[in-house]
Amino acid sequence: MNVSAFKVRPTASKQVDPGIYVQRAKAFESSLRSVKQATLLAVTGDDGTLDAFLVTPPTSKRAGRGAASLAANLAATIDAVVEPCDDVPDLLAGLGDRPCLVSARVRLESVAGRDTAAGADPAEVAKVIWRANVRRAWVAFTMRTPRPAEVSAYRSWVSSRGGNESHYSRGGELLATSILVGAPDRSTADDLLRQVVAAMPGLDITADPVVVGSGTLPWLLGAGSAGVYGAQVAGVVPALGSVSDTWPLALGLSVPAALGAHAALRLAGRNRLLSRLDGLDFPAPRRSAAKHQRRPATDSGGVPRTARVVYPLDRSVLLCAPHMLTGLAVPPGGSASGPATASSRLVPASLRAPIGPMLGADADGNPAHLSADDLYGGVGLLGVPGFGKSVAMRVCLGWVLARRIVDDRSCVIVFENKGDGATACRRMAQSVTGDPDSMLLIDLADASTPAIDVFAFPGTASQKAARFIEAARYAFGEGTLENASIEALNAVLPAALWLSDHGHGNPIALTHRLLGGFGDTSATELSSVVRAAAVTDESAVEAAQYTEILFGANVSASTRRTQSQAARNKLAQLAEIETWWDAGRSRVSWEDVLANHDAVVVNLGTAADGTQVSDRQTQLLSSLLLFQLREAIGRVCVGWQDQGRQVNIFADELSVLAGSSPETVTWLRDQGRSYGVRPFFATQYPQQLHERVRDSLLGFATMLWFGQNNPEIVKSAVSDLTLDGSDFTGADIAAIPRYFAVLRTTVAGVRQTPCLIGIGDWEMRGDWARFLTDQQAATGESYGDVVERVPEHRGWVKPGVQPAGSAGDAYDDSTVAAPVQAMAVPNDPDRFSPDRFNRPIPNDPQDW
Structure with missing residues (x-):
């Protein structure tokens, strides 16, 4: 398709305001001057919807910009989105083996109509086509800017007819337009064209449908062919005698010649048009010498005689105001237009x-x-x-x-x-x-990738535990971790962190076990590891002291189970995410x-x-x-x-x-x-x-x-x-x-x-x-060669720790009894140094 085509997409905005519509259509006419011609095309689809297109012929780059401007002004006029497309329907497919093409031909009438565009619905022309409900039928308005002589002659003709004083032609902006209709058969095409012309707001002339190729020229050339052929017949049969003897034969043979010549010329014109339409190349409205209405002659008594009506332009051309034409592309609304899109809103200059x-x-x-x-x-x-x-x-x-x-x-x-x-x-x-x-x-379910260390808070084990509990309260939701749960977590989290640092598994699984997730016996045995280590390891003292809340001498198993139940249920939800807490990760x-x-x-x-x-x-x-x-x-x-x-x-x-x-x-x-x-x-x-x-x-x-x-x-x-x-x-x-x-x-x-x-x-x-x-334009800088800013090996990603003992069901009691000195030491003893972030550790954990 060697043309510029734009498709009209309906928006969800309100109905087009007629007053604004007429004013904006003037800008559409003005932008048409920058292109050779343009065609508004309305096509009825197989599903009954009506699609509209704007088609301009291929020209220079400047004209290409003009086509985009024309589309933008059309969009503003009809309040729709008009965007470039390359899927204009095949105008000839679906109309049968012999599609009927008819064009509008102005009827010569001496009396003007009184139609005006006041109060007219801008979408009425499109609605007429949709209501006709002819699948694959189409209507095309091809427009060009008229010459000054054409406008002058047309206005003089309108005045001579005694037309409406507020006639649209006196408004200044006019377009020379030809109308072409395609339909499956002659009667449908004729009817559709008549309806379209009648619906054009303010058009006060009548146009009749004419089959493409049936104009005056084929008949004139056909008659000329008949004369030539008749003369040839008379010349080659002299034996018949006088002219009176030969003319019946010459005349009889000339009539078929005239009809044959007319048919051949008509078919040639039709075929040329079909070939052009196949590439969406619509013929421009014809140009002809402007003809002026002569002053009528008078009889001997000075009474004006009836003058022959002279249309100032070619009779296939109508001179119309732009708002009379753009209505073809106005989406009729509802199911007739298909799905709507948002109105076009241009980017402000600042962005x-x-x-x-x-x-x-x-x-x-x-x-x-x-x-x-x-x-x-x-x-x-x-x-x-x-x-x-x-x-x-x-x-x-x-x-x-x-x-x-x-x-x-x-x-x-x-x-x-x-x-x-x-x-x-x-x-x-x-x-x-x-x-x-x-x-x-970092993938939650993929243990081969790193995990975020949720206990990487600076401070002591109890301070880390306090910060984790605050995060857990946020994650579980306000009010889900009550005082009893917080107290239970504070009792066991420092111990779980100490055990994790010494190679006994991940802190969440250890916390869950200390809360009785695997029974009271397992929890008690695990707590005893911390309390035993506190005898010789100062780092375990604080953790061991906190365990007294749940594992003190005066706390019974039933009391411990009741105090830890709510916290245990919450930790169980986190412990289920085993791959994330894997100590080896x-x-x-x-x-x-x-x-x-x-x-x-x-x-x-x-x-x-x-x-x-x-x-x-x-x-x-x-x-x-x-x-x-x-x-x-x-x-x-x-x-x-x-x-x-x-x-x-x-x-x-x-x-x-x-x-x-x-x-x-x-x-x-x-x-x-x-x-x-x-x-x-x-x-x-x-x-x-x-x-x-x-x-x-x-x-x-x-x-x-x-x-x-x-x-x-x-x-x-x-x-x-x-x-x-x-x-x-x-x-x-x-x-x-x-x-x-x-x-x-x-x-x-x-x-x-x-x-x-x-x-x-x-x-x-x-x-x-x-x-x-x-x-790059957004940065204002040149990228140059791509360089690697992140080191190939991220030294701050800490390797996993192989646990010295398991926190699972097969918990090894020998590990519990292992000497403290044999346990693994933390990977990075300076990791939580108070001056690591150049800020002192506050005494109150709430001051973080």
């Missing part, structure tokens, strides 16, 4: 400059950037599954990773709850940086991830190899890790924003990560800014979020609203997007197509006009070179 990550572009191809300086205010993404939230999230992630190539003072932490999402993140990291190990994978602390500006993706859902994880386990561990990350940020990242350092936190489903308490998420947005925190949070279930979390998310500096079908969420979107006076309706939000979003953001803290953008498809096309080129 077109390379000021940050480029998310995509609007309908006109204008790039849409976020302000890098405003990312501290947060980026929120809301929408139903499959509409592009994850793709947009990874566009932001790719920009951050690309920035790390030239500025490695940025930490990246991605929370994923599905294995394919984690794989996509690592694939993007490798594609952008060229380093397959640039992003560390390598571990890394949040502090090391932050301090070394590392990039990690934490997959807390189904593993990449398909290993299943329950939703409850995912939510528990997600909340636990987020709480501890917040505390680590508070210890490590003081003043990072002022230093130009960032903590970029990505979460593809905030409802899983946030837990049931709002404090952590709201802290990241409200107080995290000064610590360099830049949150990128998405959710498809905002109604499941705590009210404060939801309010915090909706208050992010940047919001991307994807397609929605929940009425309450749609109301929230409309409320957010109309805050600055912008015009959005619930129907606009519900009609947002896949991989499109309404962007509401700020630049230098100032709210910008919301716009509709298509998310860039770099990832779907695998075009990472183009991605780097586009995002």
Whole structure:
């Protein structure tokens, strides 16, 4: 298809306002001057819907820009989305072996009609075609700018007819137009053309359908052929005598000749048109010398005689106002137009400059950037599954990773709850940086990857226990860990940590056992190991003292069982995640991830190899890790924003990560800014979020609203997007197509006009070179050669510990009795040194 074609997509906006419609149609006429011609095409599909297209012939690059401008003005006129397409239906297929093509021919009438466009429905022409309900039928308006002589002659002709004083031709903007209709048969085509002409608002002339190729020229040439043929016949039969003897034969043979010549010429014209229509090459409206109406002659008494009507243009050409024509493309609405999409909202000029990550572009191809300086205010993404939230999230992630190539003072932490999402993140990291190990994978269900050390708090064992209990309270939810549970955990956690440090397994399994998870006998024996060690090992003294709460001489087994029951049930839920707590698994602390500006993706859902994880386990561990990350940020990242350092936190489903308490998420947005925190949070279930979390998310500096079908969420979107006076309706939000979003953001803290953008498809096309080129403009710096900023071997990832004894059912009593001196020592005795983070350890654990 060697043309420029655009498809009209209906929007969910209200009906077109006739007053605004007529005014905007003038801009459509003005932009037509920059192209040779244009055709508005309406096609009825097999399903009964009516599709509209704008087609312009191929010309220069300048005319190509003119076609885009013409499409933009058409979109503004009819309040629809007009976008480039290459799937215009075959106009001849489906109309049978001999499709009927008819064109409009002006009927010569001396009296003008009185029709006006006042109060007319802009979509009436399209509705007429839809109501005709002829599958595969189509109507085409081909337009060009008329010459001044044509306009002058037409206006003079209108005046001579005594037409309406407010005639549309006196308005200034006119287009020379030809009408072509295709249908399966002659009667259907004729009827459709008559209805279309009658529905054109303000048209005060009548046009009749004429089959293509049946004009005056074939008859004239046919008659000429007949004369020539007759003369030849008379000349070759002189033996018949006089002319009176030969003329009957000549005449009899000339009539078939005339009919044959006419048929041949008519067929040739039809075939040429069919060939052109196959390539969507519509003939331009004919140009002819303008003809002026002569003043009528008078008889001897001075009375004017009836003059022959002279149409000033070729009779296949109508001179129409632009609003009379653009109605062909107005979506008729409802089922007639098919599914609606959101109205086109162009990117404001402030977001077109390379000021940050480029998310995509609007309908006109204008790039849409976020302000890098405003990312501290947060980026929120809301929408139903499959509409592009994850793709947009990874566009932001790719920009951050690309920035790390030239500025490695940025930490990246991605929370994923599905294995394919984690794989996509690592694939993007490798594609952008060229380093397959640039992003560390931490997978809940895969023990071959490191785990986050949830006890990596500085301080004594009791202080670590206190901090873990606070994190557990956040993960399980407010009110789920009561005083009795907290007291029981405080009694056994220091002992579990001491046992873990000395090679007896992981602290969670040990805590569960000390709480009676494997019976009172096993718990008592395990506690005795700590109390025995305290005799000779000063590090065990504190832990042994805490065990007295549950294992003192005056505490009976039944009392111990009652006091530890609630805590035991909670710890059992964590202990079920065996692969995560495996003592032989390598571990890394949040502090090391932050301090070394590392990039990690934490997959807390189904593993990449398909290993299943329950939703409850995912939510528990997600909340636990987020709480501890917040505390680590508070210890490590003081003043990072002022230093130009960032903590970029990505979460593809905030409802899983946030837990049931709002404090952590709201802290990241409200107080995290000064610590360099830049949150990128998405959710498809905002109604499941705590009210404060939801309010915090909706208050992010940047919001991307994807397609929605929940009425309450749609109301929230409309409320957010109309805050600055912008015009959005619930129907606009519900009609947002896949991989499109309404962007509401700020630049230098100032709210910008919301716009509709298509998310860039770099990832779907695998075009990472183009991605780097586009995002390079956003950084304002040259990437140069890709360099590895993260060391090949992350020295801060601690290897796992092979336990000296098992914490499982087959617990070895010989290990319990082993001398303290033979037990394994901690891997890193200086790991929790008080001056490690250049901050003293507070005496009160609540002061962290």
